[in-house]
Amino acid sequence: MNRMAVPFNNHRRLELLNNNMISMNDIFTFYYSSIGKKVLMSLTGLFLIIFLTEHLVGNLLLFANDSGKMYEVYGDFLVSNPVIRFIEIILAIAIFGHVIFGVILWLKNRKVRSVKYISFRLKDNAKLASRTTILTGTVILIFLYVHLTTFFIPTRFSVEKVSTYELVVQAFSNPWYGFFYLIALFILGYHLRHGFQSAFQTLGLRNKKYTPFLDLIAFIVWCLIPLGFAAIPIYFFFFHHAASTAIMGGY
């Protein structure tokens, strides 16, 4: 190899970089800080998925057909247990971190895309899901606000004891509320589908040997978990609501 080629190439590269007005330092700072944020997004995202799985399992008690007795016991346990209080703080930090890092990364990507790659726009466009992540994430945030003010705030901060089961029955007797959940859960599935795959890619866990297993977990996460949640408003509106109306009509 020609020994002179190395300094010349490096010099040329620096010259090119200077022409584009970006320094090596900028590139390293951008690269490492973005990777760091992506890793934190992936870890908080995976933690939120674990929460969602637990939350779904707990909420499946609504189907116990015991007029909410078991669900009430579960709800009382969540309200009174100090360990759960602590986990809720971690959960709030994880949600907050996930949102903040997501917005920072989105802003950075937007800036880079619009300034540096104008001529390669089509080629460099991320896939639809990745580009709409900020939108789907915003819808989920709105959903969370509505959801927490309906269920979490009354069960945790009311002076008088609130029946968690009654809250659920009341909320889903409103068809618009249930419909809003179905839309939000569809969007959640879309968000999870992209998020789960990119988390595994970021964390370097994509491996040929484990791909079928990871694909199965991904399917459970983005498809079955939202479907499980969606079954709740459907059940309460069509079956529970219908049954209680029939009973009331009978008296």
Ligand code: HEM
């Ligand atoms: C139809 C399905 C759902 C029902 C019936 C439901 C019900 C509830 C109830 C009753 C609470 C307050 C009591 C508790 O802490 O468990 C709660 C809290 C919460 N829910 Fe849901 N939920 C549903 C879906 C979701 C979804 C899809 C998400 C996230 C995207 C979510 C996120 C949360 C969070 C973050 C809390 C507060 C943390 C906690 O203490 O558990 N929920 N939910």
